[in-house]
Amino acid sequence: MKIIFYILLFLISLPTFATHNRAGEITFKHVSGFTYEVTVVTYVKESSPAERPNLEIFWGDGTSLDSIPRIESISLGNDIEKNIYKDRHTYPGASPLPYTIRIEDPNRNAGVINVPNSVNIVFYLETKIYINPFLGVNNSPELLNPPIDNACVGKVYVHNPGAYDVDGDSLYYSLQSSLQTGGQPIPGYVFPQASSSLSVNPVTGDLIWDSPTQLGEYNVAILIEEFRGGIKIGAILRDLQITVAACSNNPPIITGTQDTCIVVGDTLNMNFNAFDPDGNNVVFSATGGPLFSGVNAASFNTTAISSDVDGSLYWIPQCSEIQKGKYLVSFKATDDGDPNLVDFHSLFVKVIAPEPKNLSSTVLTNAISIKWDKTGCNQALKYKIYRKQGPSGWVPSYCETGIPAFTGFQLIGETNSNNDTIYVDSNSGLGLISGANYCYRVIAVYPDGSESRASDEVCDQLRKDVPIITNVSINSTSTTSGQTYVAWSKPTEHDTAIFKGPYRYLVYRGTSSTALTLIDSTATINDTTYIDNNLNTKDNQYFYRVDIYNLTGGTRDLIGKSTVASSVYLNLIPSDNQITLEWNENVPWTNTQHVIYKYNFSTLAFDSINITTNSNYVDTGLVNGSNYCYQVKSFGGYSSSGLIYPILNFSQENCAEPVDNVLPCEPRLSIKADCELQENILSWDSYYENCDDDVLSVNIYKKDSIDGEFYLVTTINNGVDSVFIHDNITSIAGCYILESIDSVGNRSIITDTVCVENCPKYELPNVFTPGSDGSNDFFKPFPFQYVKSVDIKIYNRWGNLVFETTNPEILWDGKNQKNSQPCSDGTYFYVCTVNEIYLDGTRPKVLKGFIHLLSNKGSGNNFN
Numbered sequence: 001m002k003i004i005f006y007i008l009l010f011l012i013s014l015p016t017f018a019t020h021n022r023a024g025e026i027t028f029k030h031v032s033g034f035t036y037e038v039t040v041v042t043y044v045k046e047s048s049p050a051e052r053p054n055l056e057i058f059w060g061d062g063t064s065l066d067s068i069p070r071i072e073s074i075s076l077g078n079d080i081e082k083n084i085y086k087d088r089h090t091y092p093g094a095s096p097l098p099y100t101i102r103i104e105d106p107n108r109n110a111g112v113i114n115v116p117n118s119v120n121i122v123f124y125l126e127t128k129i130y131i132n133p134f135l136g137v138n139n140s141p142e143l144l145n146p147p148i149d150n151a152c153v154g155k156v157y158v159h160n161p162g163a164y165d166v167d168g169d170s171l172y173y174s175l176q177s178s179l180q181t182g183g184q185p186i187p188g189y190v191f192p193q194a195s196s197s198l199s200v201n202p203v204t205g206d207l208i209w210d211s212p213t214q215l216g217e218y219n220v221a222i223l224i225e226e227f228r229g230g231i232k233i234g235a236i237l238r239d240l241q242i243t244v245a246a247c248s249n250n251p252p253i254i255t256g257t258q259d260t261c262i263v264v265g266d267t268l269n270m271n272f273n274a275f276d277p278d279g280n281n282v283v284f285s286a287t288g289g290p291l292f293s294g295v296n297a298a299s300f301n302t303t304a305i306s307s308d309v310d311g312s313l314y315w316i317p318q319c320s321e322i323q324k325g326k327y328l329v330s331f332k333a334t335d336d337g338d339p340n341l342v343d344f345h346s347l348f349v350k351v352i353a354p355e356p357k358n359l360s361s362t363v364l365t366n367a368i369s370i371k372w373d374k375t376g377c378n379q380a381l382k383y384k385i386y387r388k389q390g391p392s393g394w395v396p397s398y399c400e401t402g403i404p405a406f407t408g409f410q411l412i413g414e415t416n417s418n419n420d421t422i423y424v425d426s427n428s429g430l431g432l433i434s435g436a437n438y439c440y441r442v443i444a445v446y447p448d449g450s451e452s453r454a455s456d457e458v459c460d461q462l463r464k465d466v467p468i469i470t471n472v473s474i475n476s477t478s479t480t481s482g483q484t485y486v487a488w489s490k491p492t493e494h495d496t497a498i499f500k501g502p503y504r505y506l507v508y509r510g511t512s513s514t515a516l517t518l519i520d521s522t523a524t525i526n527d528t529t530y531i532d533n534n535l536n537t538k539d540n541q542y543f544y545r546v547d548i549y550n551l552t553g554g555t556r557d558l559i560g561k562s563t564v565a566s567s568v569y570l571n572l573i574p575s576d577n578q579i580t581l582e583w584n585e586n587v588p589w590t591n592t593q594h595v596i597y598k599y600n601f602s603t604l605a606f607d608s609i610n611i612t613t614n615s616n617y618v619d620t621g622l623v624n625g626s627n628y629c630y631q632v633k634s635f636g637g638y639s640s641s642g643l644i645y646p647i648l649n650f651s652q653e654n655c656a657e658p659v660d661n662v663l664p665c666e667p668r669l670s671i672k673a674d675c676e677l678q679e680n681i682l683s684w685d686s687y688y689e690n691c692d693d694d695v696l697s698v699n700i701y702k703k704d705s706i707d708g709e710f711y712l713v714t715t716i717n718n719g720v721d722s723v724f725i726h727d728n729i730t731s732i733a734g735c736y737i738l739e740s741i742d743s744v745g746n747r748s749i750i751t752d753t754v755c756v757e758n759c760p761k762y763e764l765p766n767v768f769t770p771g772s773d774g775s776n777d778f779f780k781p782f783p784f785q786y787v788k789s790v791d792i793k794i795y796n797r798w799g800n801l802v803f804e805t806t807n808p809e810i811l812w813d814g815k816n817q818k819n820s821q822p823c824s825d826g827t828y829f830y831v832c833t834v835n836e837i838y839l840d841g842t843r844p845k846v847l848k849g850f851i852h853l854l855s856n857k858g859s860g861n862n863f864n
Helices: 001-019
Strands: 021-032 035-045 054-058 064-077 080-090 100-107 123-129 148-152 157-159 169-177 196-201 207-212 216-228 231-246 253-255 259-263 266-277 280-288 299-302 307-315 327-335 342-350 360-364 367-371 382-391 410-414 422-425 438-445 456-459 470-474 484-487 503-510 518-520 530-533 543-550 557-561 569-575 578-584 590-600 605-612 616-620 628-637 648-651 655-656 667-674 679-686 695-703 711-716 725-726 735-742 752-755 787-795 801-805 825-836 840-852
Touching: 021 123, 021 216, 035 123, 054 518, 064 157, 064 280, 080 787, 080 840, 100 367, 148 157, 148 207, 148 590, 157 342, 169 360, 196 327, 207 216, 207 231, 253 280, 259 266, 266 327, 280 299, 280 307, 342 725, 360 456, 367 438, 382 422, 410 422, 422 438, 422 456, 470 543, 484 543, 503 530, 518 530, 530 648, 569 628, 578 628, 590 616, 605 616, 655 735, 667 735, 679 735, 695 725, 711 725, 787 840
Parallel strands: 148 231, 259 342, 470 648
Antiparallel strands: 021 035, 021 231, 035 080, 054 064, 054 100, 064 080, 100 123, 123 231, 157 207, 169 216, 196 207, 216 231, 253 266, 266 307, 280 327, 299 307, 327 342, 360 367, 367 422, 382 410, 382 438, 438 456, 470 484, 484 530, 503 518, 503 543, 543 557, 569 578, 578 616, 590 605, 590 628, 628 648, 628 655, 667 679, 679 725, 695 711, 695 735, 735 752, 787 801, 787 825, 825 840
């Protein structure tokens, strides 16, 4: 017995002796293919007799290793030991789900305030690897600051993991609970109490505890998630331990810039300060990507250790440091007080690619060629070319990359490589427009999608060696006798040595931009207007082009063609008490405004009613059935100088009558079912957005089952009523829809289907007194509802069947169904399958119970 006692005592005490885990994390590096090197770091209680030269690790692919080796053990003082374990593992392949690497080690150290019974809680760490061949290989962030710290009661505590991601992926931080076996929650776990708040900055990773209220050790977790191109590719769950003490000293304070940017090749030189208000000495250090970037690494130099230490961050980033994300530099100041307290400061640095330089332009026939110097950063993939008409006046800020939309530039093309530094803009083969001033900028694009600063702006325009159309304006509107006014600016830069004249214009017209027919010619180069008569300007939009020919020596040589230009064509869309005006135009100049004219039947003239920069206008407050007429005038011009400005052109006149074609508002239906009264109370209101509120009636439809057909229940011939009680129904189960109808018969959108379910009820008594006194003579259910049928069998105490029926009323008179003889008094057993009515059909429900049969005593009572 003593031996058994001591064995039990040993087994009971074993977990206590093995408790030692304080904090830790798991990280990984890609080796090759699907092979990764995994590092587990744990921080343990050094005084604990538990030793872990090996740990069991689960790789997340269904396999595990029971002895990942410890490669280093470091004593950090204050009863803290750091253990580092490493091994490699090859995964079977890519997977849409992450591989979750985890370790579970008995147990946590005793006495953790916010982990109940921490001495018996398994220590758990996990990290997720997402292997996605479309996103490339991935390495987890390195966490450069240890997950173990000191804090003081009543004073703000800050911790930063110091995460450095060698791949430049975006990191997102969040506060999490510590976990136990299998990644399950720890029973009774709570976050540490704070006088104000406990939070993690999702961008910088700063954990801020403001402020501890109680002495002791606490554990929390920080989840660090990696994202690439918006897709999650990794996650580390770091378990952090904080020891809170009663202390009089204060943590040091770091001051300095929050974030900045630097262009490749420029010098970053920033100053920071760490000051201890209690006069304690401060060790001032920095970690982060820039300090680990190889031969181009940044440096952080500090003055001598004292209570007031200056630090200088110096960096000249090179092309290899260009990335879409920002670099994080984490500064840490540690004092030598009792206990040691720290402060963290985060700095984001954006490394920017330099702009393409020496952009220049050359005018070609109907095109402009631009070229620039190859960027000095050879990893650039290509260049993007942007264009706008007219100078932008935009001066990019130092940290601004790419070309923002507000500048008015539009992307018109890309090159195929870093070496391709010439681009010919021919407007996708359609030719550029004479009279337009084209301005260009270029940026370089890098493998991760990052963009360089924008080049300087260069502007140029085609030679004015062809006619430039300025007007296609409707003078009169008719189906047979309409008139269009066409005008153009004559060429002033054509080659008179080759084309000596005389000259002639040929005018072409069509109802589309591609099918133009010659309609006339003019006599001289100064003859730059044309009146086109006998047109159907009411129904057609007209397009024009003017060509110029040289007639020297009786020959006919084409000098050039103008760009095609159209009239402004106005469409009217009638609706309820309003008309929407929409117009289109195909012109080589830019129209910036449009004036809306409406015909005044009193003055018999068109009055201007509004000016818009849009290509549509809604005239409201109109009377349905009345006639309204409109015309639109465009206002615009070319971007180059020397041409007529403003360019004004009129559309045709167009008339229409408003009509009520707007659907009434869609009812919003809700239903309250009343099982006791066997009725459904329907109520509704309407959405009053982009619909009419002139509801005249409401149709209510119902179907009695999911698979049934809707039928009309009733029509509410009052647009004001919004409640209907559907009563006198055998089943409240069903689905309802509603539609509204307005005064002209427009029907609203059908409401979403709203269904209600039956609440079947079927109860049986446990006593009945068969006889003929008219009281309790039959065994039958209490008043029941929503039951289609039953299958009841009643047995005597010997198990013999005495009665059965499918009638929901049952109506057993107490006689044996086989011989019609009265059954003796006693207890009977029944099994009853009740087929209850629901929306989706009937559902069986089995009832079992006992019946006490008593011969007729005239009691007249039902018992249950």
